[in-house]
Amino acid sequence: MRVPYLDLPSQFADPELHSALQAQLAACSFVLGPEVERFEAAFADLCGAAYALGLNSGTDAIFLALRALGVGPGDEVITAPNSFVATAGAIAAAGARPVFVDVGPDYNLDPELLPAAITSRSKAILPVHLTGKLADMPRIMEIAKRHGLPVVEDAAQAVRAELQGRRAGAWGAAGCFSLHPLKNLNVAGDGGMLTTNDPELYAAVKKLRNHGLRNRDEVEFFGFNSRLDNLQAVVGLHQLGKLEEVTARRRANAALYDQLLGDLAPQVVVPPRDPEHFQVFHTYVVQVERREELREHLAQQGVDSKIHYPIPIHLQRPCRELGHQEGDFPVCENQACRILTLPVHQHLRPAQVRYVADQIARFYRVG
Numbered sequence: 001m002r003v004p005y006l007d008l009p010s011q012f013a014d015p016e017l018h019s020a021l022q023a024q025l026a027a028c029s030f031v032l033g034p035e036v037e038r039f040e041a042a043f044a045d046l047c048g049a050a051y052a053l054g055l056n057s058g059t060d061a062i063f064l065a066l067r068a069l070g071v072g073p074g075d076e077v078i079t080a081p082n083s084f085v086a087t088a089g090a091i092a093a094a095g096a097r098p099v100f101v102d103v104g105p106d107y108n109l110d111p112e113l114l115p116a117a118i119t120s121r122s123k124a125i126l127p128v129h130l131t132g133k134l135a136d137m138p139r140i141m142e143i144a145k146r147h148g149l150p151v152v153e154d155a156a157q158a159v160r161a162e163l164q165g166r167r168a169g170a171w172g173a174a175g176c177f178s179l180h181p182l183k184n185l186n187v188a189g190d191g192g193m194l195t196t197n198d199p200e201l202y203a204a205v206k207k208l209r210n211h212g213l214r215n216r217d218e219v220e221f222f223g224f225n226s227r228l229d230n231l232q233a234v235v236g237l238h239q240l241g242k243l244e245e246v247t248a249r250r251r252a253n254a255a256l257y258d259q260l261l262g263d264l265a266p267q268v269v270v271p272p273r274d275p276e277h278f279q280v281f282h283t284y285v286v287q288v289e290r291r292e293e294l295r296e297h298l299a300q301q302g303v304d305s306k307i308h309y310p311i312p313i314h315l316q317r318p319c320r321e322l323g324h325q326e327g328d329f330p331v332c333e334n335q336a337c338r339i340l341t342l343p344v345h346q347h348l349r350p351a352q353v354r355y356v357a358d359q360i361a362r363f364y365r366v367g
């Protein structure tokens with residue numbers, strides 16, 4: 001049996017989507033059209049936020065949120081070291097220094113360690129909702145409030161995820177989403193979305209994404225070109241209509257893995273669960289013993305797997321300048337050696353999930 005990590009051809013072979021795109025092409029309306037506004041309104045609604053803005057990537061959503069909050073050279077932004085590099089990259093692009101805080105067993109920033117990382121140069125806190133599970137936002141928000149710091153959510157992996165009934169993107173000053181093809185809500189290329197409840201931040205990012213233009217002819221400040229294309233908004237609106245089903249299927253696949261792999265501890269450790277969380281499983285990450293051998297075995301049996309991410313950001317080359325070394329964030333580093341991402345996408349059939357679990361069980365049984 002073949003178990004691909006993703007199945008984009010099945011998702012994008014949708015005649016309804018093709019005719020919507022054809023109509024958009026025929027209309028020759030490409031930039032900042034009503035489709036973008038419709039997608040933004042629907043996205044804001046989905047997240048339970050007052051506003052949403054379509055941007056050209058999740059990375060830009062973080063970068064522009066930080067810029068709008070006045071983050072710049074000399075400032076520090078606190079984040080997690082186990083994210084995709086874009087999180088720290090966007091902080092650096094804003095001219096600030098990423099300050100890392102180790103993560104907990106749920107792969108998210110450990111709020112216990114947060115206060116010690118706050119200095120007089122701290123300008124914002126940037127938790128990442130990794131794997132599609134919210135970071136501990138109630139505690140992070142409380143600490144941030146005590147220190148008068150804004151929180152920007154890296155919600156790139158967490159569209160529609162909830163904690164205590166409140167969705168990703170509705171907690172902090174801004175929520176930053178990726179619409180990259182690998183994401184649960186994806187477009188046909190790069191794309192991003194920023195959510196906020198703050199009318200001033202909304203107005204600032206709206207201008208920042210479009211050259212700082214106040215209107216067609218007047219520029220308020222120098223900005224950027226970070227607009228979501230109308231064609232991508234058409235794709236996004238289409239996918240949004242399917243998100244409930246996509247999410248339900250991913251959650252069902254994750255639940256089946258939990259059930260089938262739960263007994264294999266300590267060789268296989270399934271993702272931590274918490275009844276207060278609604279997890280959307282952008283990734284289904286297990287921790288395993290003898291990872292490389294297991295990956296090889298799975299590949300031989302037709303099963304794709306990935307590692308998100310094998311080298312923590314603080315150990316990447318650009319962070320040498322920040323003075324980081326191995327041992328700085330032991331929980332994250334230990335997880336980086338053990339984590340393995342299994343296919344969990346919406347097109348997987350239960351028989352495929354059973355096959356993957358069976359192959360893993362077999363690998364450890366044979367030993």
Ligand SMILES: Cc1ncc(COP(=O)(O)O)c(C=O)c1O
Pocket residue numbers: 057058059060083084086087128130154156157177178179180190191192
């Ligand atoms: C946690 C995280 N942050 C930021 C990003 C950046 O998003 P994008 O690729 O849309 O720029 C991604 C996705 O790639 C991500 O997974």
